[in-house]
Amino acid sequence: MYDYDLLVVGSANADLVIGVERRPGAGETVLGSDLAVHPGGKGANQAVAAARLGARTALLARVGDDAHGRLLLDSQRAAGVDTAGVLVGGAPTGVALITVDPSGDNSIVVSPGANGRLTPADVRAAASLLHASRVVSAQLEIPLETVVEVVRGLAPDSRFVLNPSPPRPLPPEVLAACDPLIVNEHEAKVLLGEDGVEDGVEGSVSDAPEDWARLLLAKGPRSVVVTLGAEGALVASAQGVTRLPAVKVTAVDTTGAGDAFTAALAWRLGAGSSLAEAAAYASRVGAAAVTGQGAQDSFPTAAEVEAL
Ligand code: ADP
Numbered sequence: 001m002y003d004y005d006l007l008v009v010g011s012a013n014a015d016l017v018i019g020v021e022r023r024p025g026a027g028e029t030v031l032g033s034d035l036a037v038h039p040g041g042k043g044a045n046q047a048v049a050a051a052r053l054g055a056r057t058a059l060l061a062r063v064g065d066d067a068h069g070r071l072l073l074d075s076q077r078a079a080g081v082d083t084a085g086v087l088v089g090g091a092p093t094g095v096a097l098i099t100v101d102p103s104g105d106n107s108i109v110v111s112p113g114a115n116g117r118l119t120p121a122d123v124r125a126a127a128s129l130l131h132a133s134r135v136v137s138a139q140l141e142i143p144l145e146t147v148v149e150v151v152r153g154l155a156p157d158s159r160f161v162l163n164p165s166p167p168r169p170l171p172p173e174v175l176a177a178c179d180p181l182i183v184n185e186h187e188a189k190v191l192l193g194e195d196g197v198e199d200g201v202e203g204s205v206s207d208a209p210e211d212w213a214r215l216l217l218a219k220g221p222r223s224v225v226v227t228l229g230a231e232g233a234l235v236a237s238a239q240g241v242t243r244l245p246a247v248k249v250t251a252v253d254t255t256g257a258g259d260a261f262t263a264a265l266a267w268r269l270g271a272g273s274s275l276a277e278a279a280a281y282a283s284r285v286g287a288a289a290v291t292g293q294g295a296q297d298s299f300p301t302a303a304e305v306e307a308l
Contacts (some may be wrong), residue, residue, distance in 0.1 A: 007133035010043020011141030014068035025237035068093035120149035256295030
């Protein structure tokens with residue numbers, strides 16, 4: 001019996017957002033809107049998304065002993081996430097400085113701060129949390145060696161889900177643990193690198209997501225999910241590749257859609273759904289998340305997913 005349906009090991013950031021008429025060039029100062037501060041970071045987003053759906057969720061993360069850290073802890077608790085695993089101190093809370101222009105294009109500077117200080121030793125110290133969790137999910141906004149330690153510390157029959165974002169090459173040990181590895185188009189192309197070469201044409205990655213899924217699967221994960229925004233998603237395992245259509249909605253803001261998708265998928269897998277069933281549910285959650293502004297604010301409850 002597990003205490004948690006999902007343990008998220010990952011980042012927690014304060015998103016500092018300023019609207020501008022024009023994003024500044026080098027040496028330039030522009031005046032913008034009032035500052036908006038939102039809780040964010042892929043780890044924190046995934047935990048809130050899962051808890052809002054009703055999953056018993058815990059977060060293993062690190063924030064600073066500062067106002068941004070308290071904002072993140074408060075938002076996690078408000079969503080129902082168990083924050084006993086959130087470590088405090090060592091560096092300022094991670095921050096994303098975001099300027100957005102009227103066309104919606106943005107420029108972002110991230111200071112990882114405390115996220116960069118979530119260490120393998122912190123994971124070892126949280127062994128009881130890992131062992132109490134049916135599914136463990138991670139992303140790459142924390143050190144890669146910390147993710148490696150998560151894989152080593154998994155309970156024998158628990159399941160590991162990875163969204164490698166921001167993408168970078170993964171050691172075989174991590175790839176082999178992923179069930180599934182969840183990537184969007186950009187992440188798929190970075191992970192494939194030279195292996196995505198089509199017909200021996202150097203530097204040209206195939207345009208077919210089915211090919212990316214097959215090539216990624218060959219790198220060692222037990223299963224792969226490729227998310228395709230408004231085009232839906234596809235799932236790949238030893239049983240084959242299946243495409244899932246997106247749910248038709250009017251997109252308002254796609255921020256956090258991938259995080260909501262991953263959290264929902266991880267939770268449903270832990271509840272015993274097949275990969276295709278879990279991905280179909282996650283597509284509904286991702287679609288619901290793009291109908292609202294922001295990331296965490298837009299994540300649906302289970303009732304809202306049903307109503308979609
Ligand atoms: P990321 O945010 O990581 O780039 P995607 O944009 O692929 O991820 O979105 C994740 C999932 O959310 C998609 O697979 C899809 O199910 C859902 N989704 C995203 N954008 C839309 C959209 N415009 N309409 C419907 N569903 C969407």
